[in-house]
Amino acid sequence: MASVSFLLKEPSATKATPIFAFVSFDGQRVKVSTGLTILPKQWLKADQRAQERGLPDNGKLNDALALAKQQLLDCYQVHRSQGQLPSSESLRAAVVPVAAPTGSTAPKVRTFGDYFDEWIALARAQQKPRSAQVYATAARHVREFAQATGYAVDFDTITPTFGDRYTTYLLHKVRLTDNTVAKQVLTLKRFLRWARERGYTDATGFDRLTWKRQEPDIMTLTAAEVAALEQLVLPPGGYLANARALFLLGCYTGLRFSDLISIKPEHLRGQALRMTTQETRETVTVPLRPEALVLVEQLLAGQVRAITNQKLNDYLKELGQLAGIDSPVEVIRFRGGVRESTTVAKWERLGCHTGRRTFVTLSLERGLRPETIMKVTGHRSWKSFQRYVNVTSDTVEREFRQSWGQV
Structure with missing residues (x-):
């Protein structure tokens, strides 16, 4: 369990002094700034709160202290639920300071933007x-x-x-x-x-509040296009070889990019990965094909390096062009219900998430049941899973031939 206490920076000062929170947990003690100040003579040391009798404005200060305490305890609980201990940085990011107006010991009235900032800071503290x-x-x-x-x-x-x-x-x-x-x-x-x-x-x-979402066309790679990337001759250890390894691992496992670069040795369980996803906190077990296992081992050994999402997107377009993934694709967007359409080469639309979508579509084509794939990808509903399914015209023709003969 964690506990939070409040202490003044200079208890003997004659002017306003900062109030610090101290979070104690699992043998650790972390000092966190609350962004609040108070005159020491108005501080009740035994109660660890501001005196309110005759000082009504201090009620707001005590409210702010209670909020900071709850933010810190929430941060601790979130990390413990994931089997981790919060870092000092996470705890400090969890508290959204409420600055007091100049010349006053009471915190300012929080604005709509302050609450939004608290929400953002909480996401950072939860490592999202x-x-x-x-x-x-x-x-x-x-x-x-x-x-x-x-x-x-x-x-x-x-x-x-x-x-x-x-x-x-x-x-x-x-x-x-x-x-x-x-x-x-x-x-x-x-x-x-x-x-x-x-x-x-x-x-x-x-x-x-509402706004109609237009379901976009799903772009995935075909098995032949994945093979073209696999067979592309690249300088070993270069940035393109590294980007290809990350992308192919997404095609082989269906993991999101944020999860790919978060793989640790403890996640590898023999021929499978077992991990809690960064975005949805779902625990998934991902069986590893031999080629995927090789890439995971290289990633853990530092031979495949994590890069930013933006950089990978840039490098994938370069890889796609080199691999000849240039069939024309139509890009359809809706703005105010009006359809806008352009045609580009397929490599121009390659991105990190293409790997996850490719995994879903190729797994379906190989005969895996949707329920099985959803268990691997961590999708909770058919509606969200369906956005990842791309049944190509080639697949339709092949399955018709298999079922009905020549058409």
Whole structure:
């Protein structure tokens, strides 16, 4: 179990001094800044809280201390549930400081943006960098919308009327597609539900926010295209050989990129990987084909190096072009319900997630049941799994011939 105590930096000072939190757990003690200050004469040392009698503003300070304590305990519990201990950095990131106004010992009133920042910091503390990045992007769009339109964004003002203006702004000013707008609306609603669960608001108007998502065409590689990548002659140890190894491991296992680069020795169980996924916290067991096992061992030995998602996407396009993956594909986007279409070479659309989708489609073509594949990939519902399935025209023709003869 973890415990949190509060101490003053300079208990004997005659001016406001910082309040620090000390988190004790499993033989460790970590010092964390709360971002709060108080006059020492107003501090009740035995109770570890500010005196409120005759000082009503200190009630807000005590509320802020209680929030910081809960954030730290939540961070500890999240890590322990994953079989880990929180690092000092994770604990410090878990507390969103509430700065006191100049000349006052009471914290400022928290704004809508402060609560959004707390949500983002919590994702970082839970070691979900990709989620934190998604949340930060959503916060930026909301902030820039408020600045551009003068709309006073707050829990009580996020209503269907806000939704109409916000989605119009995202479509026509930011030039997002329908699917990206839908993602922004969904992320905003996730934040608002989180805030309501924490008791930060009791607003309900945002429940009616909606935007129609247009299901995109799924692009996967064929077995022949995967083979072309495998057979591509590359300088050993170079950046392209490294990128190919990471991508092929995704094609062989169906793991997300964030999980691929998180593989550790303890995850390897004989001829399989057993790990908790970064994004959904699902525990999955992934059987390893011989070629996948070789790549996992190289990754663990440092012969295959982790790189950023963005770099891998860039290198995959270069690899795809070298491997001759250049069949034309149609890229369809919807903006405000209007269909926009362009045709590009297939290598131009190669990305990290293509590997996971390729794994699903090729596994289905090899005869694995959808339920089995979902168990490996960690998909919880058929609806989400279906987005990864790409039945190609070649597959349709082959299966028709197998069932009905020449067509």
